[in-house]
Amino acid sequence: MKLSDIAVIRGGRTFKNGIPESDEPTHSVIQLRDFDKENDQRPIQWEQLTRTDLTGSKVDNNLKVDDVLIVAKGPLKKAIYLNSVPNNVVANQHFFIIKVKPDVSLSPQFLEYYLNGSDAQRWMHDNSGGSYQSSISKKTLSELPVPNISDVEQQLIVETADSVRTEIQLHQQLIKGREQEMDAVFSSLWKERQ
Structure with a gap:
């Protein structure tokens, strides 16, 4: 079985010209700098996220409880299970958001541990592209084998x-x-x- 069989994978929100800070923000944005790969206890400092105004956005790409956030760029494709999320938080384009399909019997917590395991990390590393900085595409990530x-x-x-x-x-x-x-x-x- 592969990841796309059991989960929906979507990319983070693209900010073409950076993330404009706002005096009247509606959303917070997770960027690579906000994600501490070494801290399993509190990998995201929610209160330090950049705040911006996404009022004109027609797409609801807010993070939700039970999402699994995974880094798409860099040597380590660290995943984190979101057991709680503040309101109106989005991830930028350097992340993928994985949501287990409702009709599938797979724990998102298990998925986090599996994605962070050495076999899955090695597979992602071996299948990533980029000569300067390793990155994995959504198409490639969707092919990741997942045990049943x-x-x-x-x-x-x-x-x-x-x-x-x-x-x-x-x-x-x-x-x-x-x-x-x-x-x-x-x-x-x-x-x-x-």
């Missing part, structure tokens, strides 16, 4: 991945705390020697 597994297996994978993610975050916090302790030791030595 039961709801129970999907849920097990999601629970395991969530558990691993939490454990990694706890270890990272512990490491940061230990680094701050070491820093404090050297700071106190520095002050004593002056």
Whole structure:
């Protein structure tokens, strides 16, 4: 089975001349600079997004809960499951928005983990174009193979991945705390020697 069999893929909104900031904004726009690929806890700083006026737009391309946002440009095609989204937020042309079809039994959370897995990332890397900057087209992304597994297996994978993610975050916090302790030791030595 391929991604287009189980999901609708649409491109982000194109801004030909940049994103004009507005004094009376109607929408916020996610750009590559707003997407922290290293932060699984909070990859998008919603309050820092550029605000613009899209009053004249006839297309509703607002992000919705259960969408999966994926980076289309760059070496890592990071995906994020949107379990909550502020009102009136759009993604720019450097992203694809993936929505699982309503008649398909596939968890968007599972899809996020699958897309971020090494096999799917390798497939996207191998099938991306561009000599200067790697990018994947909508047509190519739609061909990505997706496993056909039961709801129970999907849920097990999601629970395991969530558990691993939490454990990694706890270890990272512990490491940061230990680094701050070491820093404090050297700071106190520095002050004593002056």
